[in-house]
Amino acid sequence: MRFSVGCEIGYEVAQDTTLIFNIQAMRGGGQRVLSEELTITPGLVAEEKTSSESGNRYLRLTAPKGVVELRYSAEVQLDHIRHEPEAIREAPVAKLPLETLPFLNPSRYCPSDQLARFADRQFGALPPGFARVTEICNWIREEVDYLFGTSDTTTTAADTFSLRAGVCRDFAHLGITFCRALGIPARFVSCYAWQLEPQDFHAVFEAYLGDRWYLFDATRMAALDGMVRIGCGRDAADTAFATIYGQVMSAPIRVWSEAPGGSRIDAWTTDAVSLTTT
Amino acid sequence: MRFSVGCEIGYEVAQDTTLIFNIQAMRGGGQRVLSEELTITPGLVAEEKTSSESGNRYLRLTAPKGVVELRYSAEVQLDHIRHEPEAIREAPVAKLPLETLPFLNPSRYCPSDQLARFADRQFGALPPGFARVTEICNWIREEVDYLFGTSDTTTTAADTFSLRAGVCRDFAHLGITFCRALGIPARFVSCYAWQLEPQDFHAVFEAYLGDRWYLFDATRMAALDGMVRIGCGRDAADTAFATIYGQVMSAPIRVWSEAPGGSRIDAWTTDAVSLTTT
Amino acid sequence: MRFSVGCEIGYEVAQDTTLIFNIQAMRGGGQRVLSEELTITPGLVAEEKTSSESGNRYLRLTAPKGVVELRYSAEVQLDHIRHEPEAIREAPVAKLPLETLPFLNPSRYCPSDQLARFADRQFGALPPGFARVTEICNWIREEVDYLFGTSDTTTTAADTFSLRAGVCRDFAHLGITFCRALGIPARFVSCYAWQLEPQDFHAVFEAYLGDRWYLFDATRMAALDGMVRIGCGRDAADTAFATIYGQVMSAPIRVWSEAPGGSRIDAWTTDAVSLTTT
């Protein structure tokens, strides 16, 4: 499936400010960037780098006083691996690749140590495998209200668990937290999401099952195979679309994701869809 | 029913220290102190006062360097009001006595604001009344493990809600928190508890229903009509059995509660039992 | 000194809703309400009660669907007790009136247990007395930024201590917390504050020193003898100007405080000013 995605971001900078962006579609696995275009106004030099560890692509630039605007657009081809959910097992900790182990650790927004007892009580007796993570997503969807204005950038999954309200990032954090508590590596994924309403950057998560990372979206707000991965990391702290070292005023962000030529939803959020093994 | 209760408490005091104790059986309502004895060694003068607001009885004394020991024993007659649970309604906020309103407010260990959404989701649709508070206790008993060493003096009901483990004080805090979130005044009660194993000070809670305060024990560890009330307040912060302004070493505490003459359990923890309207 | 104070509050009520207001000037001690007027539109019956414990005055009413508006205005005479700050001592815990002891306990927004070590390190060696509480206020004024939008209704003094930003209510909570940690009873006071800019309900605190409650304002935003006390309690949880049991939309609030006839500031915020012993 092919998607046209992109965003426009603007700032009014008060004085020399370094900005780091993570808005470009990731490359690798089942995700190919066919073409892309990046425009920075005024014509500033942006350093482009890809993390060898996460695959996240970063743009770093230092903007002088004044207005700075980014426009990014890309054509992205997604070739998903799809498996029968029933056939996907959890890898025992004894068999997990070393690189996945950090994604078992608690992180800023995913204090899996604090919710371990609940996770075990609620999900511990379920048969290990893909269906267990689906059940986690079902539980979140059922028990947490999707509500703007109830959380902020300090909100952890333990807070969301108590508050029972949040937005996509909080839903992802809670899913990750439960997975880790159960011994399933899980990580945060920021993405462009086709048919998300209203259009914005979206947040989902990946759990490591069998021998690859499968996508999960506890919000159930968009199709899994319509998500173009931007950044992945331990939680939202690792995948900010913009990190700003200085004082700026933000202009409204515009984000889009389109599927040219009469696309249709192939994989809804309980299907097993994967883009990567690493 | 008649109970013999008491305790022995000892400290080694490093230098002049003021101690405030709240260990004496409360007087009033259905609880009568038939006789009691207090021994303080060495022969220190203790000031005895009863709070007009809470009815809590305080002993305040200043101990010099050395060992100080208290022994308190009392014969207490309990004459409970018992009602049919089904007949007990919640008073609407519009009708609540003014004195009960502070017990709707969040407090140190009972942040009812933080668990309001969950309380409403879980218990909000249940028919108001005694049975709803019983359901809250059932839920706590079912979903929280009674485990020593999982909580400490900083643990709030929101912590307990996440951790899913605690002791009697945590169970009471969680019950109070849910009640307040639903608009039911609720308060913390420290007590001597007959047949509690092992014997120790116990913590339960009271909810204001109809026109009086009913006892609830989410731990289900002792009979409701075997509880001799010591202190009541917003939460454990108000009912410490000893508050110490100085440096001391504590000796092991001994607490007892006996029912002379072949007593039997009359009211198990889902019955409606009340000792007071105030 | 005489003040004209008042407020206008309005709501659009979705369905039958009970509202409890605490907006009327308190009576007693050095504060006399010379005259007052309360208008409720439409002509609803409001129950008026005064707490024997706190002296807070409550209006309780149940509003039907539609718009409800309150207008309160009062002429208030304040006759302060003023003492030389140097002459005011702290009462040792052994001598504190029983009624002040609850104001040593940690509360929802004033977790004095959590900041006890810092309070002792920072203020413990200062000579006990009025000047020590002044020093607490100085420290807060110096170390915490007064900034709207940095705190909300869940923010505790421990949060404010870490964040180093807040508004009047947070400043008061932090002052109270430090006092309690040092063994000084302290309580939250909501008030009308003359010359506060912009006009709004204000929050300060009282510490019990010698044999009475002295006013302190760590924000230093208004004169101490221009404050007309509305509510007092353990923290902001006890003194909400409006508590609403139902769904409403709020209209903007208007608050005023005027000193007719060329008043002047008598007691700036480091003077010792008291209105009450209870």
Place this chain on the structure above:
Amino acid sequence: MRFSVGCEIGYEVAQDTTLIFNIQAMRGGGQRVLSEELTITPGLVAEEKTSSESGNRYLRLTAPKGVVELRYSAEVQLDHIRHEPEAIREAPVAKLPLETLPFLNPSRYCPSDQLARFADRQFGALPPGFARVTEICNWIREEVDYLFGTSDTTTTAADTFSLRAGVCRDFAHLGITFCRALGIPARFVSCYAWQLEPQDFHAVFEAYLGDRWYLFDATRMAALDGMVRIGCGRDAADTAFATIYGQVMSAPIRVWSEAPGGSRIDAWTTDAVSLTTT
């Protein structure tokens, strides 16, 4: 300088349990493992792997019911880079290597977002460079009590900041948190520490300054050039010496670090000592 380090760890395993250890001395940069010996009793097969990202060395094994014991010992040569503290600058964010950026993000125990304002108020105006991080360590040493029993595995740097007490891991977390809040990459390092009293695993931190990672120990309990690095990561969540997936009983741990042949302290805790650029 050469050190003999090692540890003995033992568990009684209740049933098949996977254990992951991170106790081996790291290799690379200025740290060379001259020889080492690992004994596992009974003779279990342990998988040994080194993280390409962090350099941490992991032992993973699955133990059956019964007793399992590890004994690790190593001879390690440390060849430090030493620089004049005055000459070491902070790298601006615009120049930081991409790999260091994750160490600017808040993590489970280092919520740098929550202490940003304080860090800026307290340390923001100091000249950037090595001396600023030394000043952070001085502040921690001065303002936080080193006390066992005041913190646990859930304690964050924000907690420690409020509590003003903790142990080495808490001191390291607080130092890391302040650095990140100021834009200085910082990470947690577990180590064997020569002359640490009593001997145990130790926790310090590294800050990225100039073009390398410098060691800092806010506890000031051991010489910087006597530390043999074991694990590094975002915080203690990444460097547990043992992670256990099952139920075990722990035997007492024994840890040692010796400097054969009359070593002497070369670098005390305000010197600039580095073992690695990555």
